[in-house]
Amino acid sequence: MKFGFDVDDTLINLREHAFHIYNKKLNSNVPLENFESLKSLEIHEAFGLSAQRGGEMWNSLLDEIYYTNCRPFPHSVETLKRLVDLGHEVFYITARESKHQDATKKWLIENGFPVKDSHFFCGMKDIEKLKIITELQLDYYFDDKPAVLENMLDLPIKIYAKDNSYNKQIELPRITCWSELQEIIEQDKKDN
Numbered sequence: 001m002k003f004g005f006d007v008d009d010t011l012i013n014l015r016e017h018a019f020h021i022y023n024k025k026l027n028s029n030v031p032l033e034n035f036e037s038l039k040s041l042e043i044h045e046a047f048g049l050s051a052q053r054g055g056e057m058w059n060s061l062l063d064e065i066y067y068t069n070c071r072p073f074p075h076s077v078e079t080l081k082r083l084v085d086l087g088h089e090v091f092y093i094t095a096r097e098s099k100h101q102d103a104t105k106k107w108l109i110e111n112g113f114p115v116k117d118s119h120f121f122c123g124m125k126d127i128e129k130l131k132i133i134t135e136l137q138l139d140y141y142f143d144d145k146p147a148v149l150e151n152m153l154d155l156p157i158k159i160y161a162k163d164n165s166y167n168k169q170i171e172l173p174r175i176t177c178w179s180e181l182q183e184i185i186e187q188d189k190k191d192n
């Protein structure tokens with residue numbers, strides 16, 4: 001089967017990584033609970049920053065946020081490797097700008113993710129994601145972003161929300177931990 005994955009905050013814990021970087025740069029000590037209860041994808045509110053200032057901060061720190069020691073979510077690397085070992089195809093579909101394509105791919109490989117050049121799509125805006133996952137005829141697709149998932153409610157593909165505080169309103173099946181994926185696949189086999 002063909003499995004597609006968004007990267008940031010689906011496979012890797014990027015927002016939390018950025019949260020710790022913001023705390024350090026702003027010399028602040030915002031507790032993790034404030035971050036965990038955010039209802040927005042953007043994290044600036046936890047620091048009392050305006051959207052504009054938050055956007056500037058995100059962009060100025062982007063390389064540090066993307067290419068340092070962000071943690072993959074638990075079991076994400078092992079789960080994707082196992083899919084490949086079982087003969088499935090794993091696709092990455094990220095909205096990171098195209099200029100980040102090579103460095104992002106390199107970072108993923110260095111962190112243990114199984115990445116094939118032909119299975120990595122960078123610079124995919126929300127609506128382009130919809131197009132590419134349809135063209136690739138994926139069986140499963142996983143993402144965390146409400147604006148992306150909202151476009152996919154009626155697709156004949158198994159779409160899952162990677163559970164987070166800012167996407168609870170999306171009425172789709174969800175995955176909380178990557179250790180659940182094998183079970184989800186087994187269950188779907190039984191249901192069909």
Ligand SMILES: [Mg+2]
Nearest residue numbers: 006008009144
């Ligand atoms: Mg994401």
